[in-house]
Amino acid sequence: MVKYEIKKVFARRGGVIALLIMLVLTVYTCWFATNSSSEWVNENGDTETGYHAMVKKREAQRAWSGILDEEKIRRVIEENLRITSTPEYNSKDVRLSNIAFGWGQGIHEIRGLLNHYFAVDFQTSDYYRANSLTPDMAGEFYPNRIRLLKEFLADEANGSYYRFSDAEKDWMIRQYEALKTPFYVDYMQGWDNVLTYYPTVSMILIMVLGYLMAGIFSNEFQWKSDSIFFSSAHGRNSAIRAKLAAGFLIVTAVYWAAILVYSLTVLGYLGFYGASCPLQASGRWKSFYNLTNAQAYLIVILGGYIGCVFIAFLTMLISACSRSTVLGVMTPVLIIFLPNFIQNLSFDAVIIDKILALLPARLLELNMELVYFDLFDFGGFVTGALPVAIALYVILSAALPPVIYREYRRKEIM
Amino acid sequence: MELKITDLTKQFKEVAAVDGVSCTMTGGVYGLLGANGAGKTTLMRMLCTLNTPTSGQITWDGQDIFSMAEAYRRILGYLPQDFGYYPDFTVEDYMLYIASIKGLRPVVAKRRTAELIRQVGLDKASGRKMKKLSGGMKRRAGIAQAMLNDPQILILDEPTAGLDPTERIRFRNLISELSEERIVLLSTHIVSDVEYIAKEILLMKDGRFICRGTADELIASMPERVWSLTVPKKEAEGYLRRYKVSNVKAVPNGAQLRILSAEPPAGMQSAQLQEATLEDVFLYHFGERSGDGNGEV
Numbered sequence: 001m002v003k004y005e006i007k008k009v010f011a012r013r014g015g016v017i018a019l020l021i022m023l024v025l026t027v028y029t030c031w032f033a034t035n036s037s038s039e040w041v042n043e044n045g046d047t048e049t050g051y052h053a054m055v056k057k058r059e060a061q062r063a064w065s066g067i068l069d070e071e072k073i074r075r076v077i078e079e080n081l082r083i084t085s086t087p088e089y090n091s092k093d094v095r096l097s098n099i100a101f102g103w104g105q106g107i108h109e110i111r112g113l114l115n116h117y118f119a120v121d122f123q124t125s126d127y128y129r130a131n132s133l134t135p136d137m138a139g140e141f142y143p144n145r146i147r148l149l150k151e152f153l154a155d156e157a158n159g160s161y162y163r164f165s166d167a168e169k170d171w172m173i174r175q176y177e178a179l180k181t182p183f184y185v186d187y188m189q190g191w192d193n194v195l196t197y198y199p200t201v202s203m204i205l206i207m208v209l210g211y212l213m214a215g216i217f218s219n220e221f222q223w224k225s226d227s228i229f230f231s232s233a234h235g236r237n238s239a240i241r242a243k244l245a246a247g248f249l250i251v252t253a254v255y256w257a258a259i260l261v262y263s264l265t266v267l268g269y270l271g272f273y274g275a276s277c278p279l280q281a282s283g284r285w286k287s288f289y290n291l292t293n294a295q296a297y298l299i300v301i302l303g304g305y306i307g308c309v310f311i312a313f314l315t316m317l318i319s320a321c322s323r324s325t326v327l328g329v330m331t332p333v334l335i336i337f338l339p340n341f342i343q344n345l346s347f348d349a350v351i352i353d354k355i356l357a358l359l360p361a362r363l364l365e366l367n368m369e370l371v372y373f374d375l376f377d378f379g380g381f382v383t384g385a386l387p388v389a390i391a392l393y394v395i396l397s398a399a400l401p402p403v404i405y406r407e408y409r410r411k412e413i414m
Numbered sequence: 415m416e417l418k419i420t421d422l423t424k425q426f427k428e429v430a431a432v433d434g435v436s437c438t439m440t441g442g443v444y445g446l447l448g449a450n451g452a453g454k455t456t457l458m459r460m461l462c463t464l465n466t467p468t469s470g471q472i473t474w475d476g477q478d479i480f481s482m483a484e485a486y487r488r489i490l491g492y493l494p495q496d497f498g499y500y501p502d503f504t505v506e507d508y509m510l511y512i513a514s515i516k517g518l519r520p521v522v523a524k525r526r527t528a529e530l531i532r533q534v535g536l537d538k539a540s541g542r543k544m545k546k547l548s549g550g551m552k553r554r555a556g557i558a559q560a561m562l563n564d565p566q567i568l569i570l571d572e573p574t575a576g577l578d579p580t581e582r583i584r585f586r587n588l589i590s591e592l593s594e595e596r597i598v599l600l601s602t603h604i605v606s607d608v609e610y611i612a613k614e615i616l617l618m619k620d621g622r623f624i625c626r627g628t629a630d631e632l633i634a635s636m637p638e639r640v641w642s643l644t645v646p647k648k649e650a651e652g653y654l655r656r657y658k659v660s661n662v663k664a665v666p667n668g669a670q671l672r673i674l675s676a677e678p679p680a681g682m683q684s685a686q687l688q689e690a691t692l693e694d695v696f697l698y699h700f701g702e703r704s705g706d707g708n709g710e711v
């Protein structure tokens with residue numbers, strides 16, 4: 001039964017075309033995610049692109065990999081100062097300043113961390129901040145992150161003082177303090193990009209999956225095959241369960257196939273280096289989730305899977321109730337645009353953020369949630385929104401199939 | 415093997431589509447004959463557990479079919495009037511899928527599918543997509559799927575509608591072939607579909623059975639007789655208005671009419687008494703001729 005339910009979905013030309021479109025868009029996203037980090041400025045100040053350029057940059061940065069302790073930080077600051085004090089760096093000549101930029105490519109990522117960790121305050125980012133550091137400041141690197149957070153939370157002017165409860169503030173500070181330092185740094189462009197571009201893939205996926213799921217229940221009515229379906233021995237029980245199973249299997253197979261293609265392509269190209277580096281050793285330095293890159297990515301793709309399963313079941317429910325494939329196809333679109341709509345409501349910002357954090361659309365972009373300051377305080381038990389959202393949708397996804405089943409079989413078939 | 419309908423009613427808002435119908439069916443072909451809107455489809459859908467009765471009961475060997483649920487649907491085969499199928503499935507896939515939702519084991523499903531595809535003459539088309547079949551071929555696939563589980567109750571809702579005369583005869587033979595050891599309930603508004611193969615004909619009008627019996631019994635029970643007469647063309651109009659006329663045929667010296675009337679038509683001593691047919695009975699009850707133009711085969 002399940003086999004034929006799956007066949008129904010892909011026997012249509014539309015089903016196959018949807019998969020092809022998805023494949024093309026996924027490959028395009030892979031290209032985007034790899035190409036954007038494949039630039040190398042050579043010793044003549046010329047920009048090279050392509051795989052070899054990426055490898056040169058990777059090697060230059062890997063030369064600086066290792067524990068980012070006070071000693072290494074000091075050396076990076078010194079190296080940066082050495083470069084910034086050269087005549088080339090300060091030259092008005094574009095070629096010369098390009099050459100100077102080229103020298104700094106090896107320490108570029110760590111230099112970026114200096115900008116973040118030594119920021120004048122939590123919300124200011126200054127690309128030139130590293131240039132004003134002196135080697136003796138190296139020891140302040142790690143404590144600074146905690147200090148910045150504390151100042152941010154205590155600042156009445158920026159509103160964050162009122163925004164978080166005391167328990168939430170305490171929890172965040174404890175999370176910051178729990179980050180193991182000094183941490184290990186490595187070239188981690190692969191993980192960075194695979195996280196950054198993930199929502200593009202998940203959006204493509206959910207649209208295609210929605211399209212594939214939308215007809216599973218409603219097409220029986222549109223094809224008028226419902227009379228035979230419901231008057232068959234299993235038409236009111238296991239044939240319906242077969243539809244649910246087919247939907248679940250299609251979502252699972254298509255999702256993981258696309259994610260596998262995407263992840264392996266991007267990471268295979270840029271490299272798996274930095275899998276065990278903390279998320280905080282990158283632009284995601286503010287995150288209060290103490291996870292490694294690989295852990296974070298795993299959570300992001302798992303959350304996205306749960307989101308896709310939930311939205312797919314919701315699509316099935318809508319199309320089973322309304323008997324309309326069109327409404328089914330529109331369900332994921334509405335879910336994706338719902339956050340935009342809610343954001344435009346003039347409502348208390350804190351509540352809006354908490355709602356947004358728990359909408360199904362957010363599960364498709366958990367890479368964002370990793371760095372958002374969305375917290376839930378359940379009577380003193382504080383946690384970030386990420387586990388709450390995942391737990392919530394695991395439960396909701398499990399609750400939907402029985403509802404669809406009952407809804408679909410109950411009908412007096414008109 | 416007894417399918418019993420007791421005082422069955424289905425009310426759709428204002429319309430009583432089926433209105434206090436009772437009947438007991440044992441083996442053989444039952445012809446459900448009625449004009450459009452008589453309630454045939456509604457009755458059949460209730461027999462297939464697709465609609466629930468407003469009141470009344472349907473039992474199979476004494477058990478309520480709605481509480482039997484799956485057990486009842488196991489012995490049911492149904493070809494709906496609006497036969498819907500999966501357009502992109504091949505005939506074979508279609509049959510195998512229906513076999514699976516009918517609970518046939520895969521081995522049995524394969525065997526039955528092959529048998530039935532042969533029996534309905536679709537061997538050559540078994541790999542073709544359903545949407546590419548002709549109307550007649552679709553119907554044959556439809557009847558084949560209904561037969562997959564070797565049902566004890568076979569319900570066919572206007573299986574011959576839209577078929578050409580040859581196809582219709584083939585169908586009639588097929589149904590007659592399939593009717594052994596099961597109850598076949600076949601609805602139609604074409605007399606000839608059921609005239610010879612039905613063990614009992616149920617005439618349905620406005621949700622009720624107005625008359626029932628074998629073809630001969632129905633003919634015998636008609637209070638009017640059938641006359642044939644030839645009149646000048648210009649008088650034919652008048653007869654058509656005054657009498658129920660079951661046939662008009664142009665002949666060289668005017669029009670030959672077939673008239674239903676207890677007495678010989680007034681002033682026409684030349685009228686000849688004819689043997690009544692089921693067609694005449696249909697006209698008598700429904701005030702219109704049966705069929706959709708392809709009726710006389």
Ligand SMILES: Nc1ncnc2c1ncn2[C@@H]1O[C@H](COP(=O)(O)OP(=O)(O)OP(=O)(O)O)[C@@H](O)[C@H]1O
Pocket residue numbers: 414426427429430431448449450451452453454455456457495603
């Ligand atoms: N779902 C429904 N809702 C409301 N009224 C309905 C519904 N189905 C049927 N009816 C009404 O019930 C009556 C009987 O319809 P039904 O389809 O059973 O007749 P039928 O004998 O099958 O006609 P036909 O020969 O045209 O197929 C009609 O008046 C119809 O309008």
Ligand SMILES: [Mg+2]
Pocket residue numbers: 454455456495571
């Ligand atoms: Mg009908």
